[in-house]
Amino acid sequence: MSQVTVExxxxxxxxxPDMDAIVNAANAQLMPGAGVAGAIHSAAGPGLAQECRPLAPIRCGQAVISSAHALPNRHVIHCLGPVYGVDEPSDQLLASCYREALMLAEQNSLSSVAFPAISTGVFGYPLREAAEVTAQAIADTLPRLKSVKQVRLVLFRSGDYRTFRHAFSQAGLVPAG
Structure with missing residues (x-):
């Protein structure tokens, strides 16, 4: 499909630590919170929140980029995913997060980017549907990438990993198995 490795x-x-950028499942104000945002802000240190203040607020489906501060990466890309059942059309807004993040990585000449499962935590997006939207959004964006050579989905729980791996396999992005 392309010269990009997806895993x-x-x-x-x-x-x-081997990724140029990681993606934060952010809130509109780009401040520390629960889940992914809390883990990333905690690891990055207070400088991340300071840098993010003038970038906020962001809209649902939008992505912005910052430096990574104490994280071992070059950048953090912040995306505001949809709250399931509230922000509509949720599938288009979720897909926009992945597309915009990949295009920001491309515009900043990054070669690798790692994503969490955006909107599947406290935002309530059903896991299987989120995995399918994510796989399709990434597959649709791959042909536009030149500098990005590696895309990684990082799932915290084993059930989430299996669900996303299946959806990515069905989309032809990763080997079946």
């Missing part, structure tokens, strides 16, 4: 792994999004 699903089980792990911690805030511990991806």
């Amino acid at each position: 699903c792994v089980q792990g911690n999004i805030a511990d991806q």
Whole structure:
């Protein structure tokens, strides 16, 4: 399909030292919160919140980029995913997060980016549907990427990993198995 390697792994999004950028499942104000945002802000240190203040607020489906501060990455890309059942059309807004984040990575000449499962935590997006939207959004964006050579989905729980791996396999992004 393209020269981009796509993978699903089980792990911690805030511990991806081999990635140029990690993606934060952010709130509109880009401040520390629960889940992914809390883990990333905690690992990055207070400088991340300071840098993010003038970038906020962001709209649902939008992505912005910052430096990574104490994280081992070059950048953090912040995306505001949809709250399921509230922000509509949720599938288009979720897909926009992944597309915009990948295009920001491309515009900043990054070669690798790691994503969490955006909107599947406290925002309530059903896991299987989120995995399918994510796989399709990434597959649709791959042909536009030139500098990005590696895309990784980092899932914290084993059940999430299996669900995303299946959806990515069905979309032809990762080997079946």
